[in-house]
Amino acid sequence: MIVLENVSKYYKMGEGLIRALDGISLRINEGNFLAIMGPSGSGKSTLMNIIGCLDRPTSGVYLFEGEDITKKKERELAFLRNKKVGFVFQTFNLLPRFSCLKNVELPLFYAGYSKDEMRKKAYKALEAVYLSHRIDHKPSELSGGEMQRVAIARALVNDPKIICADEPTGNLDTKTGEEIMNIFYSLNNNGVTIILVTHEKKLISFAKRRIFLVDGRIVD
Amino acid sequence: MKFPEYTRNALDVISANKFRAFLTTLGILIGTANLIMVVSLIDSTEKQIKDRFGRFGTRLIYLGIHKEVFGEDELSMIKKIEGVSCVCPSIWYLTIFKVGRKDKHIEIIGSSPETMYVENIEIEKGRFIIDSDVYNKRRVCIIERKLANKLFKGLSPIGEEMKIENIHFQIVGVTESKGFMKWWEDILYIPYTTLMEFSGQSYINHCGILVEEDEDLEACVQRIKRWFIKKYKEEDFHIETWEEMIREVKEGTNIINLIGLIISGLSLLIGGIGIMNVMLVSVRERTREIGIRKAVGATNRDIVIQFLIESITLSLVGGIVGTIIGIIGALIFSPLLDLPRSISISAIFVGFLVPSLVGLFFGVWPARQASRLDPICALRYE
Ligand SMILES: Nc1ncnc2c1ncn2[C@@H]1O[C@H](COP(=O)(O)OP(=O)(O)O)[C@@H](O)[C@H]1O
Ligand SMILES: [Mg+2]
Numbered sequence: 001m002i003v004l005e006n007v008s009k010y011y012k013m014g015e016g017l018i019r020a021l022d023g024i025s026l027r028i029n030e031g032n033f034l035a036i037m038g039p040s041g042s043g044k045s046t047l048m049n050i051i052g053c054l055d056r057p058t059s060g061v062y063l064f065e066g067e068d069i070t071k072k073k074e075r076e077l078a079f080l081r082n083k084k085v086g087f088v089f090q091t092f093n094l095l096p097r098f099s100c101l102k103n104v105e106l107p108l109f110y111a112g113y114s115k116d117e118m119r120k121k122a123y124k125a126l127e128a129v130y131l132s133h134r135i136d137h138k139p140s141e142l143s144g145g146e147m148q149r150v151a152i153a154r155a156l157v158n159d160p161k162i163i164c165a166d167e168p169t170g171n172l173d174t175k176t177g178e179e180i181m182n183i184f185y186s187l188n189n190n191g192v193t194i195i196l197v198t199h200e201k202k203l204i205s206f207a208k209r210r211i212f213l214v215d216g217r218i219v220d
Numbered sequence: 221m222k223f224p225e226y227t228r229n230a231l232d233v234i235s236a237n238k239f240r241a242f243l244t245t246l247g248i249l250i251g252t253a254n255l256i257m258v259v260s261l262i263d264s265t266e267k268q269i270k271d272r273f274g275r276f277g278t279r280l281i282y283l284g285i286h287k288e289v290f291g292e293d294e295l296s297m298i299k300k301i302e303g304v305s306c307v308c309p310s311i312w313y314l315t316i317f318k319v320g321r322k323d324k325h326i327e328i329i330g331s332s333p334e335t336m337y338v339e340n341i342e343i344e345k346g347r348f349i350i351d352s353d354v355y356n357k358r359r360v361c362i363i364e365r366k367l368a369n370k371l372f373k374g375l376s377p378i379g380e381e382m383k384i385e386n387i388h389f390q391i392v393g394v395t396e397s398k399g400f401m402k403w404w405e406d407i408l409y410i411p412y413t414t415l416m417e418f419s420g421q422s423y424i425n426h427c428g429i430l431v432e433e434d435e436d437l438e439a440c441v442q443r444i445k446r447w448f449i450k451k452y453k454e455e456d457f458h459i460e461t462w463e464e465m466i467r468e469v470k471e472g473t474n475i476i477n478l479i480g481l482i483i484s485g486l487s488l489l490i491g492g493i494g495i496m497n498v499m500l501v502s503v504r505e506r507t508r509e510i511g512i513r514k515a516v517g518a519t520n521r522d523i524v525i526q527f528l529i530e531s532i533t534l535s536l537v538g539g540i541v542g543t544i545i546g547i548i549g550a551l552i553f554s555p556l557l558d559l560p561r562s563i564s565i566s567a568i569f570v571g572f573l574v575p576s577l578v579g580l581f582f583g584v585w586p587a588r589q590a591s592r593l594d595p596i597c598a599l600r601y602e
Contacts, residue, residue: 054515054595075519082517093512093599097232109225110517154516 001161001193002028002051007060009046009216020046021057022216030161033184033194035204038213044197045166047213051195052087052164053080065161082110086155088165092147094139100126100150101135107158125153129183145176152183162193169203181206226526230533233502244498245538247491248575251484252539255574256546257553258480259567264550264559265473269466279305280338281441282465283427284458290424294451298427301443303435308334308428309412313419317384317406319370326367326406328384330415338428341409346378346393353411362393362409384408387418437461488574491538492582499531499586503593510590511598520591527590531583532576539575543568 009021020043028034028051036044049055050062053069056077062069064080072080081087086107094103104122113121126132129149139147148168155163165184169177177200185206188194196207204210212220234241299307311330316323335341336348344365353360361382368377368391377391389410416422431440441459448457503510510523518526547563554561 049596075521078514078517078519078522081515087515089599093508093515095509095512097236106513107516109222110513110519110522112222158517 001030001065002026003061003063004051004057005061005063007050007057007062009043009050009055010058019216021050024060024216024218026211026218028162028193028195030193031188031191033188033206033208034196035207035210036195036197036213037199037201037204037210039199042213043216044199044213046216048164048166048195048197051162052085053077054087078110082107083158084161086152086158086160086163088148088151088155088163088168090167090170092139092144092151092171094147094150094154096139099136099138100131100142100153103139103150104154104157107154111158121157122153125157126150128156129153143176144172145179148172148176148180149183152180152187156187156192160192162195163187164195164197166197167199168196169198169200174202177203222522222525223529226529227533229526230530233530234534234537240498241534241537244494245491245534245541247487247489247494248535248538248578249491249542249545251487251491251578252542252571252575253546253549254480254487254542255484256543256567256571257549258477258484259570260546260550260554260563261473261480261557261559262477263564263567264554264557264562265470267560267562269469278462279431279433279437280462281429281431281437281444282460283429283444284460285423285425285427285456286458287452287456288423289452289456290427291422295424295427298429298444298447301440301447303432303440303443305430305432305435306334308332308338308430309424310335310426310428311412311415311419311421311424312426313415313421315385317382324406326384326408328408328410328415330412331409332412334430335409335428338430342396344394344396345376346391348393348395349409349411354413357413357417358411359387359389359414360392360410361389362395363391364395364407367406367408368394382408385418488578491535492578495531495535495579496582496586498534499527499583500589502530503527503586503590506590507593507598507601510593511595511601514593514595515599523591524587527587528580528583531586532579535575535579535582536572539571539578542575543571546571 004024004026007021007024008019011018011020024047036047038044046055050057053064056070060070064084069077069080095106098106101119101122104125105118108118108121123132123135126135129152131146131149131153134142134146134150139150142150163184168184169180172180181203184194184196196203198204211218295307295309298304309330309332313328313330315326315328317326318324329335331349332354333349333351336343341348343362346362348362349360352358363377363382371377371382372380377394380391381388382391383389395409412424429444431437441461445459448459513523513526547567550563550567551561
C-alpha cells in the first residue's frame with residue numbers, strides 16, 4: 001500500500017543542511033502495525049508526516065496506493081489526509097473551543113457530510129473509544145487519556161486506511177498509555193494500518209513490525 | 221453547505237472576545253452610520269423633489285422675469301405659443317403679520333387656480349383659488365396647516381378672517397405644509413389679481429408654464445425663448461426646466477453629502493485596517509488551529525473561506541449596529557433639515573453591502589496568510 005524509495009527530506013539551516021531523512025526506502029502493507037523508533041531528532045516525525053501526506057519529501061518517490069504523492073497538488077493531499085489518513089499527536093491537538101463531538105466532526109465537515117450524518121458518525125466514533133457520555137464536554141474538562149481518546153475518535157471517524165500516531169502516549173501515564181495502545185491494537189485487528197512513532201520500548205510489543213531511525217536513516 | 225457552520229463559528233470567535241470585536245468594528249460602525257445618514261439624505265431630497273413638482277414635474281417650465289414689464293397681456297400671449305397648455309403666474313410678496321404680539325414674516329403668493337397643480341399643493345380642508353376669485357379679485361386666502369394650527373389652535377380656520385396690512389382676508393382653504401425650504405414656512409396663497417391690487421404691483425415676476433403632454437419640451441422651451449428674445453433683452457428673463465431645477469436643489473445638498481461620504485470613507489478605511497490587524501493577530505493566535513484543520517483535511521481554500529467569513533462577519537456586526545444608528549440618526553436629522561423622513565431599502569442594502577465588502581477586502585490578506593501556513597510548522601507552533 002505504501003512504498004517509499006530513497007526518500008529524503010532536507011532543511012536549510014543558514015549555511016548548513018539538515019538531513020532530517022536521508023534516503024529512506026520502505027514498504028508498508030495494508031493491515032500492518034509499524035512502530036518507528038529512534039532517538040530524539042532522528043527523523044521519526046518527519047517520516048510519519050510524509051507517510052501521512054502532511055509533508056512532501058525533498059527527493060525520492062512516495063507511492064500511496066500506487067499513486068505518486070510527490071506530484072500531487074495541495075488540494076489532492078488535503079483530500080487524502082481527509083479520507084485516507086487519521087492523525088494522533090502527542091499533544092492531542094484538539095480545538096479548545098469545540099466540544100468533543102464537534103472536534104470529532106471536523107474531518108466529516110471537510111468531507112462535506114450533512115449535519116445529521118456528521119452527528120451520527122461522530123457519535124459512533126466516540127462510542128468506539130468509550131466516550132459517548134462526554135460528547136458535549138470541552139477538551140479542557142477532560143483528562144489526558146480522555147483527550148487522546150477524542151483525538152483517536154477524530155482520526156478514525158472518516159474510516160481511514162492508515163492511522164499515523166506520533167508518540168501518542170508521550171504525555172500520558174503508563175496505565176493510560178496502555179489503554180490507548182489497546183485501542184490501537186483493536187483498530188489494527190479490524191484492518192486499519194497503524195504507524196506508531198514512539199521511543200518507549202515497552203509499547204512496541206503491540207507492533208507487528210518495527211524500524212529504528214538514526215540520523216534520518218533506517219538502521220536494522 | 222459549509223457557510224452556516226463557518227458563520228456560526230465566526231460568531232463564536234467574535235463573542236469569545238467581545239471587547240476586542242467592539243473596538244475593531246467601531247470604525248465600521250461610525251462609517252456605516254454616517255453612510256446610512258447620507259444615503260437617507262439623498263433619498264429624502266429626491267423624495268422631496270418629487271413631492272414638490274408632482275405629476276407635472278417633467279412638463280414644467282419655470283419662468284422668472286426681472287424687469288417690470290410682464291403683465292396680463294403678455295401672459296395671454298404666452299398662452300398662445302404652440303405647445304403651452306397652461307400658464308400660471310405667481311407673485312411673491314413678503315410682508316409682516318402679527319401673531320399674538322409678535323411680528324412674523326409671511327410670504328404671500330399671488331396665485332392662480334393652476335398654481336395648485338404646478339406647485340403640487342394638496343388641499344386639506346376647504347378649497348384652493350378658483351377662476352372667479354381671480355376674476356373678481358376676491359379677498360380670500362388659503363393658509364398652510366402649520367400656520368393654521370398656530371393661529372387657531374386646532375379649531376377650523378375656514379370662514380375665519382385674517383388681517384394683513386389692515387385688509388381682511390377670508391380663509392377658504394388649508395393646505396398641507398410642505399416645508400420645502402425654511403423660509404417657506406409661513407405661506408399664504410391669495411389670487412394674484414388681488415395681490416396686484418393690494419400691493420400696487422402691476423407686473424408678474426414668476427410664472428409656471430405647463431407644456432402639453434405630447435409636446436417636445438425642449439422645442440417648446442426654444443419657442444418661448446424666441447418669443448422673449450424678440451420682446452426683451454437676454455438678461456431680463458430666465459427660463460428653467462424641471463431638470464435644471466432638480467440639479468440646483470441637489471447641488472444644495474451635495475456639499476453635505478460629500479462631507480458625509482468623506483467621513484464615511486475615512487471611518488470605513490480605518491475600520492477596515494483595524495479588521496485586517498485583528499484578523500492578522502487572530503491568524504497568529506490560531507496558528508495551531510489552522511494546522512489541526514489542515515491535518516484533518518482542510519484545503520487552503522477552506523481556510524481562506526473560513527477567515528474571510530470571519531472578517532466579513534466581524535465587519536457586518538459593526539455594520540448592522542451602524543445601520544440601526546444611522547437610521548435613527550436619519551429619522552432625527554431629516555426634520556431638522558426640513559426634509560421628509562425617508563428610510564429606503566437602498567439605505568439598508570448599502571448598510572449591509574458596504575461593511576461586507578470592507579470585511580472582504582481587508583480580510584483577503586490575513587486569510588491568505590492563514591491558508592499559506594505550512595501544516596507541520598503550524599502544528600508545532602506554541
Ligand atoms: N521545519 C524544520 N526546520 C528545520 N529543521 C527541522 C524542521 N523539522 C524538523 N527539523 C529537524 O529535522 C530533524 C528530525 O526531526 P523530527 O523528525 O522531528 O525528529 P523526531 O521526531 O525523531 O524527534 C531534527 O534535527 C529537526 O531539528
Ligand atoms: Mg518527533
